[in-house]
Amino acid sequence: MRTDQWLSLLIIALMMGAFVWGRYRYDLVAVASLLAAVVVGIVPAKNAFSGFADDIVIIVGSALIVSAAISRSGLMDVALRRFSPEKRGPRSQLIILVVIVAVLSAFIKNIGALAIMIPVAVQMARKSSVSPSMFLMPMSFASLLGGLMTQIGTSPNIIVSRLREEITGQPFTMFDYTPVGLALAVMGIIFLALFYKLLPERVREETSMEEAVKIKNYTTEARITASSGAIGQSVSWLQKPAGGEAMVTTIISDGGQKRKPLPDTVLKGGDLLIIEGEQSALDKIVSEAKLQLSDRKHELQADKDISSVEAIVGEHSRLIDLSAKDVSLFENTGLNLLAVSRRDKRFTERLGEIKIRNGDVVVLQGDLQKLPDLLREWGCLPLVERDLKLGSVRKGAVPVIILAATMGATAFGGVPVAAAFFAAAFMMVITKCIPLRDIYSHLDAPILIMLAALIPISDSLKTTGTTDVIADLLSRTAEMLPPYGALALILVAAMAVTPFLNNAATVLVMAPIAATFAAKLGFQPDAFLMAVAIGAGCDFLTPIGHQCNTLVMGPGGYRFGDYARLGLPLSIIVLLVSVPMLMLVWPI
Numbered sequence: 088m089r090t091d092q093w094l095s096l097l098i099i100a101l102m103m104g105a106f107v108w109g110r111y112r113y114d115l116v117a118v119a120s121l122l123a124a125v126v127v128g129i130v131p132a133k134n135a136f137s138g139f140a141d142d143i144v145i146i147v148g149s150a151l152i153v154s155a156a157i158s159r160s161g162l163m164d165v166a167l168r169r170f171s172p173e174k175r176g177p178r179s180q181l182i183i184l185v186v187i188v189a190v191l192s193a194f195i196k197n198i199g200a201l202a203i204m205i206p207v208a209v210q211m212a213r214k215s216s217v218s219p220s221m222f223l224m225p226m227s228f229a230s231l232l233g234g235l236m237t238q239i240g241t242s243p244n245i246i247v248s249r250l251r252e253e254i255t256g257q258p259f260t261m262f263d264y265t266p267v268g269l270a271l272a273v274m275g276i277i278f279l280a281l282f283y284k285l286l287p288e289r290v291r292e293e294t295s296m297e298e299a300v301k302i303k304n305y306t307t308e309a310r311i312t313a314s315s316g317a318i319g320q321s322v323s324w325l326q327k328p329a330g331g332e333a334m335v336t337t338i339i340s341d342g343g344q345k346r347k348p349l350p351d352t353v354l355k356g357g358d359l360l361i362i363e364g365e366q367s368a369l370d371k372i373v374s375e376a377k378l379q380l381s382d383r384k385h386e387l388q389a390d391k392d393i394s395s396v397e398a399i400v401g402e403h404s405r406l407i408d409l410s411a412k413d414v415s416l417f418e419n420t421g422l423n424l425l426a427v428s429r430r431d432k433r434f435t436e437r438l439g440e441i442k443i444r445n446g447d448v449v450v451l452q453g454d455l456q457k458l459p460d461l462l463r464e465w466g467c468l469p470l471v472e473r474d475l476k477l478g479s480v481r482k483g484a485v486p487v488i489i490l491a492a493t494m495g496a497t498a499f500g501g502v503p504v505a506a507a508f509f510a511a512a513f514m515m516v517i518t519k520c521i522p523l524r525d526i527y528s529h530l531d532a533p534i535l536i537m538l539a540a541l542i543p544i545s546d547s548l549k550t551t552g553t554t555d556v557i558a559d560l561l562s563r564t565a566e567m568l569p570p571y572g573a574l575a576l577i578l579v580a581a582m583a584v585t586p587f588l589n590n591a592a593t594v595l596v597m598a599p600i601a602a603t604f605a606a607k608l609g610f611q612p613d614a615f616l617m618a619v620a621i622g623a624g625c626d627f628l629t630p631i632g633h634q635c636n637t638l639v640m641g642p643g644g645y646r647f648g649d650y651a652r653l654g655l656p657l658s659i660i661v662l663l664v665s666v667p668m669l670m671l672v673w674p675i
């Protein structure tokens with residue numbers, strides 16, 4: 088081997104060691120490795136930043152925005168209630184999630200299936216008081232296994248089919264992958280359901296600050312309009328979406344009479360409800376029952392960037408000892424008062440009549456451009472920025488329709504995945520499924536930087552000829568093995584190479600090698616090509632070999648080494664199941 092080939096392997100080995108060690112954050116390790124590769128000359132300086140234009144970076148970044156838009160739509164809350172998490176334990180919820188993801192991944196791109204279900208999993212974890220890390224990595228692995236079942240489930244299957252046509256004149260068909268892929272998916276789901284506890288419980292660092300400012304006793308008011316689904320329903324029905332985190336404290340009839348909010352009290356059109364609870368729970372009640380949160384909402388200018396913000400009333404605030412009604416808050420400032428919170432205090436009066444005190448926390452809605460100046464003018468200090476849903480605009484089924492169109496375009500329209508997801512993210516923004524100001528907060532920068540830095544390093548394996556050396560070594564080794572050993576070797580090699588070349592590149596490198604030495608040994612190429620597709624689609628050991636694993640790394644709070652804890656035994660299961668199944672279905 089030449090010096091540049093040894094250097095390429097050395098840098099990758101040191102990088103992987105640093106990832107597993109976990110002393111430094113993964114994006115810093117990746118950037119340091121890229122700089123080292125440039126310094127020693129295995130990555131040309133002009134190609135150092137080529138990774139930022141790679142399809143994988145675009146796919147992952149766009150999928151994060153698409154997933155966030157779906158989460159904001161409110162449809163995930165409906166799906167969550169259908170799963171009835173309060174009636175099922177975490178293991179049952181995990182089984183439901185991995186089965187759904189696996190089945191979806193067989194018919195749409197696996198990253199699309201995962202993007203749809205991540206918001207459901209995160210909300211389910213919150214409802215069940217467990218970390219999302221319990222669900223997200225098993226779901227990612229299930230999406231990889233589900234993608235093995237059909238030709239369109241994952242890119243390696245499509246590429247292998249094309250290469251088989253070049254070699255034999257006949258491509259693999261849609262369901263040629265199903266016998267082996269289905270067996271792997273079933274065994275994988277059983278393993279994930281039984282051994283998910285191999286994963287350590289992780290929590291995103293960012294969540295600690297949000298939890299620190301979590302306020303559970305906001306008071307707001309909402310009116311039942313003619314279009315509301317709450318007319319004729321009981322108070323207990325209205326409160327159910329909140330999961331016990333919000334409750335109706337007072338009902339004021341259209342004529343001004345107050346009624347006790349007993350669980351079986353029937354709600355009427357025109358009723359004004361005083362509701363207390365955590366802001367996201369209040370939002371669920373308001374949005375799902377189609378209540379009118381503010382009588383002033385229709386007066387806000389449609390062309391303005393309307394936003395809601397939490398703020399604490401300072402000791403010198405002009406609002407102290409006055410109510411929103413006293414100061415004509417909306418008329419004078421254009422601000423809507425949506426909710427008020429005071430420690431150890433339950434309000435029963437109307438929101439606009441509450442006398443504000445020093446230390447009260449308020450939710451104000453208004454023009455985002457004017458909010459900072461108005462808060463400063465009125466002596467209110469904004470709290471730490473977090474995902475505030477109360478008062479936000481919902482687009483219902485629009486995000487799901489956009490994603491469905493995206494999946495259809497990639498599966499049947501021949502549109503590249505990167506272009507389709509980028510277009511989907513753009514559509515989410517222009518249809519206001521996600522506020523423009525929130526876009527970049529959902530782009531997980533450390534993940535994207537890591538990917539962009541790793542791609543040129545991975546390419547160095549090909550540019551230095553290291554992959555050719557590996558291919559020659561595999562060919563010589565396979566000649567000394569029995570048929571099942573040669574098949575296992577190809578599968579293991581594809582699984583090992585995938586983290587460094589990505590799954591599509593792995594197929595392009597490994598499939599010709601597999602077909603060549605199958606011919607040398609007098610074997611049929613089908614089983615070997617299938618082995619390459621399976622190995623390239625099953626990177627369970629790292630977050631970098633497949634974009635699905637990368638997508639869950641941030642939301643799950645995972646470390647690099649966490650993937651091998653669950654992924655190594657799953658990889659062994661894939662190997663043990665695949666080889667006999669391949670020889671049975673595709674005799675060699």
